[in-house]
Amino acid sequence: MAEEREQTKVFKSNWDLPLYSWRIEADALNLFIKGLKEKKILGRKCSKCGTVYVPGPTYCRKCMVDIEEVVEVGQEGVIGAFTVNLADIRGNPLPEISIVVCVKLDGADSWLMSRLEGWTDWKEVKSGMRVRIVWKDEVKGALADLDHFELIK
Numbered sequence: 001m002a003e004e005r006e007q008t009k010v011f012k013s014n015w016d017l018p019l020y021s022w023r024i025e026a027d028a029l030n031l032f033i034k035g036l037k038e039k040k041i042l043g044r045k046c047s048k049c050g051t052v053y054v055p056g057p058t059y060c061r062k063c064m065v066d067i068e069e070v071v072e073v074g075q076e077g078v079i080g081a082f083t084v085n086l087a088d089i090r091g092n093p094l095p096e097i098s099i100v101v102c103v104k105l106d107g108a109d110s111w112l113m114s115r116l117e118g119w120t121d122w123k124e125v126k127s128g129m130r131v132r133i134v135w136k137d138e139v140k141g142a143l144a145d146l147d148h149f150e151l152i153k
């Protein structure tokens, strides 16, 4: 019985990723965009538990209280998780390998996701490595203003 439970189940089918979506509340997004226009990362800090959210919602997910305080977090942070993209959705090798990272910026308690640059061998990328934000030369107040993260050597 136990053996049966431990078996990996394989489902072969198409997985339509664009069907998946996520939401952040408008106030959190507006504050985040306002920061991007000045090459700053703005979030909100809960006065009760001290959690810093980026993007910053107007209420704390832990304490369920309103959050008023706007804070700027660091432009550097640490990789918490990452994905190495070696192949496309059909399994065909990509012409260029890309890495997507989840980064906890200094002073933040939540994660931002973007591409990672500045690596030479993807096998050497590890959680815990330090990175910094690389901005687009001209920022427009769009999510794409944060062009990517770069490894700090």
Ligand SMILES: [Zn+2]
Pocket: 046, 047, 048, 049, 050, 051, 060, 061, 062, 063, 064
């Ligand atoms: Zn809180």
